[in-house]
Amino acid sequence: xxxxxxxxxxxVLRERNGLFRRKSRREVPAxxxxxxxxxxxxxxxxxxxxxxxxxxxxxxxxxLISPTSGSLTIDGMDAVKHHLQVKQQVNVxxxxxxxxxxxxxxxxxxxxxGNLYGLSxxxxxxxxxxxxxxxxxxxxQDTPVERYSKGMKQRLQIARGLxxxxxxxFLDEPTLGLDILIAKDIRALILxxxxxxxxxxxxxTHYIQEAEELCDFLYVLxxxxxxxxxxxxxxxSLFQRPPKLVMQEPDLEEILMEIxxxxxxxxxxxxxxxxxxxxxxxxxxxTGGGL
Amino acid sequence: MKNIWLVMKAEIxxxxxxxYHSYFVWFSLLLWPVLGFLEVYYTYQPFSFAGRGGIQDSxxxxxFLGTGYMGYTCFWSMVQNAWSxxxxxxxxxxxxxxxxxxxxxxxxxxxxxxxxxxxxxxxxCCFCLFILFRTDTLRWDNLLLLPVFLGLxxxxxxxxxxxxxxxCLFSRDSSLIMDFLETPMNLxxxxxxxxxxxxxxxxxxxxxxxxTYCLQLxxxxxxxxxxxxxxxxxxxxxxxxxxxxxxxxxWVTRRVERHNRETGELNFF
Amino acid sequence: xxIVWSTYKRIRTGILRAxxxxxxxxxxxxxxxxxxxxxxxxRYFMKGNLSPAFLRYTGGADxxxxxxxGSALNVLAVSTLMNVGRALITELREGTxxxxxxxxxxxxxxxxxxxxxxxARALLEFGATLLVGALLGARLxxxxxxxxxxxxxxxxxxxxxxxxxxxxxxxxxxxTYITQNTLFVTMSLVCGVVFPxxxxxxxVQRLAQVFPLTPAVELFRSAVLRQxxxxxxPGWILQILLLSGLYLxxxxxxxxxxxxxxxxxIFG
Numbered sequence: 082x083x084x085x086x087x088x089x090x091x092x093v094l095r096e097r098n099g100l101f102r103r104k105s106r107r108e109v110p111a112x113x114x115x116x117x118x119x120x121x122x123x124x125x126x127x128x129x130x131x132x133x134x135x136x137x138x139x140x141x142x143x144x145l146i147s148p149t150s151g152s153l154t155i156d157g158m159d160a161v162k163h164h165l166q167v168k169q170q171v172n173v174x175x176x177x178x179x180x181x182x183x184x185x186x187x188x189x190x191x192x193x194x195g196n197l198y199g200l201s202x203x204x205x206x207x208x209x210x211x212x213x214x215x216x217x218x219x220x221x222q223d224t225p226v227e228r229y230s231k232g233m234k235q236r237l238q239i240a241r242g243l244x245x246x247x248x249x250x251f252l253d254e255p256t257l258g259l260d261i262l263i264a265k266d267i268r269a270l271i272l273x274x275x276x277x278x279x280x281x282x283x284x285x286t287h288y289i290q291e292a293e294e295l296c297d298f299l300y301v302l303x304x305x306x307x308x309x310x311x312x313x314x315x316x317x318s319l320f321q322r323p324p325k326l327v328m329q330e331p332d333l334e335e336i337l338m339e340i341x342x343x344x345x346x347x348x349x350x351x352x353x354x355x356x357x358x359x360x361x362x363x364x365x366x367x368t369g370g371g372l
Numbered sequence: 373m374k375n376i377w378l379v380m381k382a383e384i385x386x387x388x389x390x391x392y393h394s395y396f397v398w399f400s401l402l403l404w405p406v407l408g409f410l411e412v413y414y415t416y417q418p419f420s421f422a423g424r425g426g427i428q429d430s431x432x433x434x435x436f437l438g439t440g441y442m443g444y445t446c447f448w449s450m451v452q453n454a455w456s457x458x459x460x461x462x463x464x465x466x467x468x469x470x471x472x473x474x475x476x477x478x479x480x481x482x483x484x485x486x487x488x489x490x491x492x493x494x495x496x497c498c499f500c501l502f503i504l505f506r507t508d509t510l511r512w513d514n515l516l517l518l519p520v521f522l523g524l525x526x527x528x529x530x531x532x533x534x535x536x537x538x539x540c541l542f543s544r545d546s547s548l549i550m551d552f553l554e555t556p557m558n559l560x561x562x563x564x565x566x567x568x569x570x571x572x573x574x575x576x577x578x579x580x581x582x583x584t585y586c587l588q589l590x591x592x593x594x595x596x597x598x599x600x601x602x603x604x605x606x607x608x609x610x611x612x613x614x615x616x617x618x619x620x621x622x623w624v625t626r627r628v629e630r631h632n633r634e635t636g637e638l639n640f641f
Numbered sequence: 642x643x644i645v646w647s648t649y650k651r652i653r654t655g656i657l658r659a660x661x662x663x664x665x666x667x668x669x670x671x672x673x674x675x676x677x678x679x680x681x682x683x684r685y686f687m688k689g690n691l692s693p694a695f696l697r698y699t700g701g702a703d704x705x706x707x708x709x710x711g712s713a714l715n716v717l718a719v720s721t722l723m724n725v726g727r728a729l730i731t732e733l734r735e736g737t738x739x740x741x742x743x744x745x746x747x748x749x750x751x752x753x754x755x756x757x758x759x760x761a762r763a764l765l766e767f768g769a770t771l772l773v774g775a776l777l778g779a780r781l782x783x784x785x786x787x788x789x790x791x792x793x794x795x796x797x798x799x800x801x802x803x804x805x806x807x808x809x810x811x812x813x814x815x816x817t818y819i820t821q822n823t824l825f826v827t828m829s830l831v832c833g834v835v836f837p838x839x840x841x842x843x844x845v846q847r848l849a850q851v852f853p854l855t856p857a858v859e860l861f862r863s864a865v866l867r868q869x870x871x872x873x874x875p876g877w878i879l880q881i882l883l884l885s886g887l888y889l890x891x892x893x894x895x896x897x898x899x900x901x902x903x904x905x906x907i908f909g
Binding site: 420 | 670682691704836
Binding site: 093168181192197 | 374375378379381382385386389464465466468469470471472473474475480632633634635636
């Protein structure tokens, strides 16, 4: 269990005023007195607008940066003092296409990061094999990452985030900029990681629907503090709104999914859910123009 | 210990895969240094150089420049690689990912350096060795000197590369480091002109560069240039320099890790 | 004209924001290095002991002035080629190329904007190199003659035209570093920058004639070292103009063809 108590982070900005004058110090509080827990096997969501302190919180919990005050323990170990040991237990996956070596293949990327975690030999190769199958990149494992589509890169990021078999995973906007099908895949994968492999997952997202679908518990951040927390039900009950009866036309997303499902002859969908499908976009589909 | 070796190996393999995916690049790694070498050789041509600094004829000049250029290329490739990798790793976000792992940071630096070294300079080193054989500096009877000389060069360059890598990795505009290193190192460490011919101030400057001692030792081993320099003092000088470089690497790495944990930034300077 | 100006301004601000001054320092440093090595060689190691062949090849030129002029013009060449050559690929890398390709502006003024922006900078670097050279003892008095200035102008023109072709090569190979360095290293070896080219094997001397730097550096030196009027060397002038025309034509044709394929690649 990750337990954070009264975590605060204040960045000190030093700004130079002119060439020879002294730098001025400005303190920017990014996170103020946050307490939260992350049990294994659960998905905990953190919601908030841009600049609410979500990323700073993730970076503190992943022991990338140290808190200005407060305590952080991971499975009982002081994560501020022993940050290198803690790094063995956690990993971060963020949305976007960075954080990978584009000229290396998927397999080479995973091998490199595996080595950095002290893994090698048969054990590492087996794990790479399993992870590539898990994220559906087995067929393109020897293609350089620069030829991957966005969704494939994102899935490789997930494999990279799992390479040290972390007990706790921090996901920062994992479906950012992905199309609905791939986003759906990734959400299913996240759910399986928590339910089947007992990983504690902390999810930051802008998509409320995504949080609603996945999270067991939610924190809402605003200007660096927690302004609300609870399960979905608890949050809903905050204002005692009566349930609404709505007549709704099927929304566009549903229609789109139906079209795609029919085009694929109804097979792709079930395959995808099982996680064994070929990647959604083949590398050939995205070759032009990229550098 | 096993993990340290693993991290170094990972870095070496990554360097290989990452940088040199095209034969064109390989070509250039041989071509540029060779062309640069020739330029220096021809720059000597307008002079009546015979008899100066222990250089009697073109053969001696080639041997002198061959060793100088080989040492310089090893050291310089470290600077260049540190610069390009630091840029790419920071842009690509992979630097932060590496910092997310518990891997030994020093092993990462030295792995990168060694990887780049093996990757970048072997062809040019072959060219220099060819020249050393052609000019009878290396012969069958003194061939045992070859591993000693290569080992020395490899060790010194890796230690140097680790330091430059650590410095570049954490500085926002590391091309400045390159500019400030390139010219002085090239000029003052005796790559192209014997240090002994310098005026006093330039000789004092030359003591700052580890390459100076490295080249002195190599040339002494191979009996190139003026006899009479002290083997022991060069050896001590190189040892001191390497200790200082390792110290700087450790210090910078620790400071940066601390700074990074405080501010979340990897830019330091 | 508007395109020229806006291109100029954008490149300028981009550079100033990204790398405050390291670009300039970098190239001046390269130029100064190129002077310093022969200077040390001449002054400290060889103690001024020039061979008779050198004096014969150069018409008894002063060594320091000879190398300073060569290196400075080389800096000018490198700077111009680099800036013009890299202009398009930088756009490609930053993702602004597609916007540029779609804009109705024609490429000519775009490159002219690059030229203008970079000429100011290149001349500054050129001047800095000459200044360092003067401090080291080069005699640069006749630099401010009409023929010397005309030689510089001709040189810039030819480097610019070559830069156009270079930009096509860079876009094609999607590489700047390797292409430019291979070119620059070759040029500084074969074009007679720091030593007279008759020292080189004959086939290399012939190869050197495809680079405008070779005749340009000779023309520049004749104007400064021997104060000869440009009209004394119609052959070199003709060669510079001819090479400029050829590179310009090849560059324009290649860029036009590339642009078509680029558009298809980006949007295809």
